[in-house]
Amino acid sequence: MQIDPKKCVACSNCVPVCPMGAIYVDPAFNRATINYDECVECGTCFRGMSQEHLNPTLVRAVRGVAKLFRFRFDPEPDVCPTGAFVMEDLEWPRIARRVFSDPLVEHESTGITGRGTEEVKTNDVAQRVSVGAVGYVIAFGRPGTGVRFHQIQTMTMALAECGVMFEPKNPISHLMLDTRTGALKEDLLNEKILSAIVEIKTTTAEVERVLSTVMEVSGKIDTVVAVGVSTRCDENGEDDLLAPLLSELGYSFERAKTNMGLGRITNVQKEGQGDQHLASVR
Amino acid sequence: MTNTLHRYGKAPDFSDDYVVFAMPSKGNNDEGSLEKLKTFLTICARHNPSNMGASGQSSYRPSRSLNPGVHWSRDLSPDFKTVIDGVKKTGTAGAVFNSKEKAVACLQEVVDQDLGLSVNISTSVEGAKEAGEACGIHRHSVEYSLGFSDPHDRLPRGQLLELATMCGHGMVAFSFAQKMVDMVREGRRTPEQAVATLSRFCPCGVYNPSRAMRLIEAARTHQ
Numbered sequence: 278m279q280i281d282p283k284k285c286v287a288c289s290n291c292v293p294v295c296p297m298g299a300i301y302v303d304p305a306f307n308r309a310t311i312n313y314d315e316c317v318e319c320g321t322c323f324r325g326m327s328q329e330h331l332n333p334t335l336v337r338a339v340r341g342v343a344k345l346f347r348f349r350f351d352p353e354p355d356v357c358p359t360g361a362f363v364m365e366d367l368e369w370p371r372i373a374r375r376v377f378s379d380p381l382v383e384h385e386s387t388g389i390t391g392r393g394t395e396e397v398k399t400n401d402v403a404q405r406v407s408v409g410a411v412g413y414v415i416a417f418g419r420p421g422t423g424v425r426f427h428q429i430q431t432m433t434m435a436l437a438e439c440g441v442m443f444e445p446k447n448p449i450s451h452l453m454l455d456t457r458t459g460a461l462k463e464d465l466l467n468e469k470i471l472s473a474i475v476e477i478k479t480t481t482a483e484v485e486r487v488l489s490t491v492m493e494v495s496g497k498i499d500t501v502v503a504v505g506v507s508t509r510c511d512e513n514g515e516d517d518l519l520a521p522l523l524s525e526l527g528y529s530f531e532r533a534k535t536n537m538g539l540g541r542i543t544n545v546q547k548e549g550q551g552d553q554h555l556a557s558v559r
Numbered sequence: 560m561t562n563t564l565h566r567y568g569k570a571p572d573f574s575d576d577y578v579v580f581a582m583p584s585k586g587n588n589d590e591g592s593l594e595k596l597k598t599f600l601t602i603c604a605r606h607n608p609s610n611m612g613a614s615g616q617s618s619y620r621p622s623r624s625l626n627p628g629v630h631w632s633r634d635l636s637p638d639f640k641t642v643i644d645g646v647k648k649t650g651t652a653g654a655v656f657n658s659k660e661k662a663v664a665c666l667q668e669v670v671d672q673d674l675g676l677s678v679n680i681s682t683s684v685e686g687a688k689e690a691g692e693a694c695g696i697h698r699h700s701v702e703y704s705l706g707f708s709d710p711h712d713r714l715p716r717g718q719l720l721e722l723a724t725m726c727g728h729g730m731v732a733f734s735f736a737q738k739m740v741d742m743v744r745e746g747r748r749t750p751e752q753a754v755a756t757l758s759r760f761c762p763c764g765v766y767n768p769s770r771a772m773r774l775i776e777a778a779r780t781h782q
Contacts, residue, residue, distance in 0.1 A: 294734075327625040
């Protein structure tokens with residue numbers, strides 16, 4: 278992301294808008310400036326702010342007069358008055374920042390927008406997590422902190438040592454050199470992104486070990502980690518396995534994403550495909 | 560994608576926060592899903608949602624060419640029609656309701672329509688379970704949020720977390736939520752203006768203006 282200095286009027290509206298706090302008004306030349314190393318290319322400034330296309334010279338003159346008389350200039354807080362943001366074309370490895378930070382960018386590895394996969398949101402159709410299995414979504418960097426790939430690698434390598442299975446279609450798994458070690462591509466390691474999700478699957482027997490590993494590693498990496506744990510309910514919609522186990526281990530869970538079981542396969546199935554899905558339960 | 564799992568709060572805080580979303584599964588039921596997603600959103604719109612979105616377009620959205628005159632008369636109401644008409648590619652479509660009753664009424668109609676898409680509710684664990692039971696359906700799967708692990712004290716106080724995490728993709732900055740709270744406290748913006756402004760930053764349309772209004776009203780008199 279760049280700010281066109283010819284257009285910027287240093288209104289500072291964009292400064293609090295940046296989730297990474299990467300924008301500031303540089304007093305040396307009185308223009309909004311982006312800390313390029315901290316910017317995660319999420320596009321919040323470019324896309325989230327409305328744009329006017331006012332004449333920069335005129336706006337600077339009006340603001341200068343108001344400032345001279347100490348008048349409070351009180352524009353709409355989510356507007357860039359001159360449309361000064363420029364979304365530039367990015368090259369590898371920096372482009373990974375946009376792919377993992379801008380929610381409107383589709384991941385090649387999953388074919389969907391966002392940082393994870395369909396998880397259990399389509400479990401009624403895809404049967405990704407079966408009864409007795411546990412799915413984990415380990416999110417890094419949000420809210421509001423961001424994360425570098427080397428921090429994620431610290432977690433993936435620790436999880437790999439536990440012998441977990443990484444979800445193959447997940448964008449982070451896609452960047453692994455070897456899923457047996459959890460090592461990520463080296464040229465990415467210092468890139469900062471807004472967030473990423475590591476997805477793994479185990480049996481219920483491994484929940485305690487995996488969660489304690491996640492919590493232990495969370496203390497070593499300077500970011501925020503959020504964990505989601507999923508399972509399939511029984512035919513009565515009850516979860517008598519995972520929820521009691523989590524409570525027993527001392528984890529509290531106030532919120533959940535709940536799949537209501539309304540999905541079914543409707544695509545025309547090619548020969549030999551999808552037999553395992555036909556048992557999908559309404 | 561919507562990413563609503565890790566909204567900050569305790570179960571009672573989600574009594575006015577029910578996100579209902581539909582999603583096709585790639586390779587399983589995505590063929591012909593565009594029209595079904597539009598039908599889903601049309602159903603949602605009938606039950607007075609607080610916000611909705613699909614295809615990266617929210618019922619509150621920024622403008623690429625804003626007329627300067629709007630500084631004095633900006634539209635604060637959600638625009639559902641543009642969201643429904645704007646569904647151009649398959650993916651997640653979602654709406655957020657400010658009561659269980661509305662969410663149940665919407666879910667019941669979705670059940671009756673039998674669209675064949677996966678439908679999820681993101682709210683408190685019990686709230687979603689009860690909503691399903693009210694419609695005569697059982698949960699298929701559940702994903703619990705274990706909350707945030709923040710051993711390095713990177714996160715702000717709870718009120719700002721509640722406001723910011725309603726965009727699960729992190730597009731609502733803590734500093735911007737704080738600015739909106741401050742503008743309301745200073746009498747420079749109304750709560751309605753502040754929540755509409757915050758909502759415009761969430762491109763998925765699942766930011767909850769009703770809950771944000773409650774939080775900002777509370778913050779106005781007591782920080």
